[in-house]
Amino acid sequence: MSTRGSSGSSARALFLLAGALLAASGCGRGRATPDSQSSASNVLLVTIDTLRADRLGCYGYRPAVTPVLDSLAARGVRFETAVAHAPLTAPSHASILTGHTPLGHGVRDNGAYVLPAGVRTVAEDFRQAGYRTAGFISGFPLKRRFGFDRGFDVYDDQLPRGKDARRTAYVERTADRTTDAAIRWLEAASPAGSPRKPFFMWVHYFDPHAPYEAPAESMRGVASPYDGEIAFVDAQLGRLLRRVDELGKNAPTLVLVTADHGESLGEHGEDTHGIFVYDSTIRVPFILAGPGVPAGGVARSVARGIDVAPTLLDYAGLAAKGLEGRSVRRGASGETLPDEPAYAESLHPQLQYGWASLHAWRTSKFKLIEAPRVELYDLAADPAEVLDVSARQASRVETMRRELQRAMATTTPGAAQTVDAETAERLAALGYVGTGGSASAPPSGRDPKDGIALVTRLGRNGMTVARTEPEKAIRELTALLAEDPGMLVVLRTRAVAYAAAGRPADAIRDLRELEKRGELSAEDAVVLGDNLRLAGRLKDAALVLERTSSDNPKFAQPLLSLAAVFVQQQDMDGAAAAYAKVLAVDPDNAEASRGLGDVALIRGDLAEAGKRYARVLELDGGDAAALSKLGVVRVRTGQAEEAIGLFRRAVESDPKNGEALLYLAGALASNGRSAEAVPYFERALAAGPRTPMALNGLGLTRLELGDRAGAAAAFRESLRLDPKQPNVAAALRDLGRP
Numbered sequence: 001m002s003t004r005g006s007s008g009s010s011a012r013a014l015f016l017l018a019g020a021l022l023a024a025s026g027c028g029r030g031r032a033t034p035d036s037q038s039s040a041s042n043v044l045l046v047t048i049d050t051l052r053a054d055r056l057g058c059y060g061y062r063p064a065v066t067p068v069l070d071s072l073a074a075r076g077v078r079f080e081t082a083v084a085h086a087p088l089t090a091p092s093h094a095s096i097l098t099g100h101t102p103l104g105h106g107v108r109d110n111g112a113y114v115l116p117a118g119v120r121t122v123a124e125d126f127r128q129a130g131y132r133t134a135g136f137i138s139g140f141p142l143k144r145r146f147g148f149d150r151g152f153d154v155y156d157d158q159l160p161r162g163k164d165a166r167r168t169a170y171v172e173r174t175a176d177r178t179t180d181a182a183i184r185w186l187e188a189a190s191p192a193g194s195p196r197k198p199f200f201m202w203v204h205y206f207d208p209h210a211p212y213e214a215p216a217e218s219m220r221g222v223a224s225p226y227d228g229e230i231a232f233v234d235a236q237l238g239r240l241l242r243r244v245d246e247l248g249k250n251a252p253t254l255v256l257v258t259a260d261h262g263e264s265l266g267e268h269g270e271d272t273h274g275i276f277v278y279d280s281t282i283r284v285p286f287i288l289a290g291p292g293v294p295a296g297g298v299a300r301s302v303a304r305g306i307d308v309a310p311t312l313l314d315y316a317g318l319a320a321k322g323l324e325g326r327s328v329r330r331g332a333s334g335e336t337l338p339d340e341p342a343y344a345e346s347l348h349p350q351l352q353y354g355w356a357s358l359h360a361w362r363t364s365k366f367k368l369i370e371a372p373r374v375e376l377y378d379l380a381a382d383p384a385e386v387l388d389v390s391a392r393q394a395s396r397v398e399t400m401r402r403e404l405q406r407a408m409a410t411t412t413p414g415a416a417q418t419v420d421a422e423t424a425e426r427l428a429a430l431g432y433v434g435t436g437g438s439a440s441a442p443p444s445g446r447d448p449k450d451g452i453a454l455v456t457r458l459g460r461n462g463m464t465v466a467r468t469e470p471e472k473a474i475r476e477l478t479a480l481l482a483e484d485p486g487m488l489v490v491l492r493t494r495a496v497a498y499a500a501a502g503r504p505a506d507a508i509r510d511l512r513e514l515e516k517r518g519e520l521s522a523e524d525a526v527v528l529g530d531n532l533r534l535a536g537r538l539k540d541a542a543l544v545l546e547r548t549s550s551d552n553p554k555f556a557q558p559l560l561s562l563a564a565v566f567v568q569q570q571d572m573d574g575a576a577a578a579y580a581k582v583l584a585v586d587p588d589n590a591e592a593s594r595g596l597g598d599v600a601l602i603r604g605d606l607a608e609a610g611k612r613y614a615r616v617l618e619l620d621g622g623d624a625a626a627l628s629k630l631g632v633v634r635v636r637t638g639q640a641e642e643a644i645g646l647f648r649r650a651v652e653s654d655p656k657n658g659e660a661l662l663y664l665a666g667a668l669a670s671n672g673r674s675a676e677a678v679p680y681f682e683r684a685l686a687a688g689p690r691t692p693m694a695l696n697g698l699g700l701t702r703l704e705l706g707d708r709a710g711a712a713a714a715f716r717e718s719l720r721l722d723p724k725q726p727n728v729a730a731a732l733r734d735l736g737r738p
């Protein structure tokens, strides 16, 4: 008697089980005055995140691979010294776009402030003057919910889902994709022969921000991965500038390239940026080129972030009134402008760590840093700021300190009149509004110089591994909290690590602690809602998420998390309504379209599901989850080959996506292509999770190919994971018979 036949019949029963694999729906988871239009040139503002001036060839860096920026500087002017007002993306960009320091515009940290409605942006000025305005951003801190979209006809802040398990989804868009989006807009906005209206375009690139993972082709010839990211942005900027030139043959474009801040790269003990206000992070490039800009100049006057808006308006022939910054156009034309000091600050140490904030006053020659232990640097003699001369130059310290205090005392009340309620509340809590005195008192609390080692430990052993090695992160974060219990950012990070470790109750405890201290941010509230859901406390989860959503109507994430609660309650109407609400405020939200696809799939509405997943792919053609789900739809409509094609694309886009690998393996096996299927089953299992379903699929397929020992091994592991599988046990017994 053939043992093969008998194990075959068990195998057929198993195939029915494995069919569940593919049937599974997988519900987952007015200062400006209008000018005559046609003579005006276009204006392109490019900000490159986290870009140190001294890493560009034109600023004297030998190993640089930055030919595009270098040639831009050669056909225009670069300012040898340019200063940002904060080492953080949102506050610094707010200065670039408004012409005000953080004291004036009120955005003091990332993720926690909305640009107040009363603070005008340069995009509003250009729009009022008849320009078409478009912004393309690449990083989370500049999403429209923080107010940076004001004045833009088009504000493209679509960030793809991302594949980096170490980071939250939707935080970054790479320069190639941002450039694609910008070029698409330029092409659509420049139809041949149409009457031309000039444009103001802002393109923000994020790549040099950590982690440094440039594509291999940009790593050739560079000295470090950070330099590789810069080389990649440089090449993409080249593509953008070429297209701007081609499309604007008769319409010259003024280009200004700068950065929001630099990167410490280990200087002063800081790995990245955000804490200190040394030149490592506040000295940035500032390059101008285009009509009216002389070629090959190097300007010695100091330019500042707040000078960007008035300078652009000046070149466009528009008046700028009431800004803290000034036009540096005459500086670009060779004049030496009188020295205007730059104010810089970081409130991040105070807001996230409970330490002292830092405030700096920087002239062209000296920098004073107000801290619990004041610092003074002679920038001409000591550009690296390693020798503090405050003790030797006490009278200079006193003079500069008075100037800094005057700036802080006089500018703050201006901000108070224009901030919105949310921002005002945060500023008041910090003692910055309506309390004149406290703004000029020396900062109190731990000096960030004394805490920087803790920041480094948090970065290296906490933040970067919280999602991938949560237990390791939890140990380090717990040790850090024992050393300094006031570090809110450590509590936040530990909550994320607890969630990743499958310990929602512990995560909830940390988040409730933040709530008790009055420090639960909207993002924290989402993490709290997610963990309450994971802990099975669905009503509590819905309560937190509904409240967060109504407090932050432009923030999609609370609604997306709320939809997940409804899905778990099997309330598909509730889930669909929450997703629809997201699309009402953000029509391009991929996650909401995907969610509506999942709901439709569960309801068996394959046409609707297919439409929704296709929409996700329109927004991001490489979205592996949407490719997989659309493949499942095709399986269920009997289009096996199309399905296999979609699963293949999903695997190409994300080679370690266990779900996509398993779908591809299952589809190949079910269509008589067992030999092709086996390696995909193996890759799916290597990518994880190792489920009985995947192991049974592998066992069956090996059996089809006559690999009895291999099949038995897979079935044995499957039974170890879930002993209650009589069919698998029977198949294994059959295999054991001689």
Ligand SMILES: [Zn+2]
Pocket (backbone or CB within 6 Å): 049, 050, 088, 089, 090, 260, 261
């Ligand atoms: Zn930044």
